[in-house]
Amino acid sequence: MALANGRSYLAIPGPSVIPDQVLQAMHRASPNIYEGELHEITASLVDDLKLIARTKANVAMYIGNGHAAWEASLANVLSRGDRVLVLATGSFCKGWGEVARGLGAEVQTIDFGDDAPVDLARVAEALAADTDHRIKAVLAVHVDTATSIKNDIAGIRAALDAAEHPALLMADCVASFACDEFQMDKWGVDVMVTACQKGLMTPAAMAYVFFNEKADAARGDCVTGYWDWRPRVDPDVYYQYWYGTAPTHQVYGQRIALNMIRDEGLKAVWDRHASLAQAIWAAFDVWSTEGPLRLNVADPAHRSHAVTSCVIGAPDGDRLREWCEHRAGLTLGIGLGRTPPDAYFRIGHMGHVNAHMIMGVLGTIEAGLRALGIPHGKGALDAAAAVIAQDA
Secondary structure, three states: OOOOOOOOEEEOOOOOOOOHHHHHHHOOOOOOOOOOHHHHHHHHHHHHHHHHHOOOOEEEEEEEOHHHHHHHHHHHHOOOOOEEEEEEOOHHHHHHHHHHHHOOOEEEEEEOOOOOOOOHHHHHHHHHHOOOOOEEEEEEEOEOOOOOEEOOHHHHHHHHHHOOOOOEEEEEOOOOOOOOOOOOOOOOOOEEEEEOOOOOOOOOEEEEEEEOHHHHHOOOOOOOOOOOOHHHHOOOOHHHHOOOOOOHHHHHHHHHHHHHHHHHOHHHHHHHHHHHHHHHHHHHHHHOOOOOOEEOOOOHHHEOOOEEEEEOOOOHHHHHHHHHHHHHOEEEEOOOOOOOHHHEEEEEOOOOOOHHHHHHHHHHHHHHHHHOOOOOOOOHHHHHHHHHHHHO
16 A cells, blocks of 8 residues: 555755745736736846845846756856866766856866865865966856755855956856855855756746856857847846746746745745754764665765755665655655665755655655665654754
């Protein structure tokens, strides 16, 4: 007998759980795209997006996912033959680098592995060695969705400043935006990319690229009409926001999701994600006392508050995921980009999540561990409940 019938829970690290209010806002006929309400709602997104990014810089909006934001960001600043420095802590920064390579850039990668953050000393060495300043941009992921590593973006800026290096600092915040604290202006980020389907709680279809004056002045020869960010931030006519037909229903949904973030308060959103992440970590600390299950990132300071990557050993990552989904209605994330992939799984806890949802995830995982005979320490749910009881 399975106990999976009923409302399932998608606990993968994006797309995230979509609030009912957002779905209801999207459940409508197609609007007039030439004038009226849609134009006003689209324009209203800009200030709230900039508020979450903690920036006064520009934001350009695109139809697409995070990969689209990667290409948009690079196309606007690179010329063919430019060098980019990729600081890899998992699959996603490597992927961003491959997009740069596809545009004709020379890609220099420092790979820090899959369970540790960017080593700032190694970054400083690479920048110091670049005496002719061939590196045009440094690419870093704030939170890598595959490994759940959170990197010190402000520290990377400090390394650039100490080396007196003119390279742009570009940050991928697809997984972390509206979940982990991010301060674009304070941390000295020149370009930041994100998308709507994770912390912004809207079905995938919209990508955002934030850029400051330094980044805009770095304009290269890779930019095309579609990716050009300039018309999108100061459109003469509405269609220039999107370079064509707007993603109409996502715009309505995104407006409601941003309302929800404003109503809760951005700091409260960050704090909620931090508390729920700590409840998950508390459970894993107990489970890991017996058996193979452990968190991918050892140091809590370098763990994301939006996604948790877990190590359990092959083939139990896939066995546990399949049991949770087909026996209990909980879908966990795959071991994306890991070797072997069936030794890992991931928990998404981003956006529209609360305490009882997280306790449900943890309770289901524990049931799966028991059902499959995977050794684990006892008392994990008590430990998680203690965190929630204290923070709530």
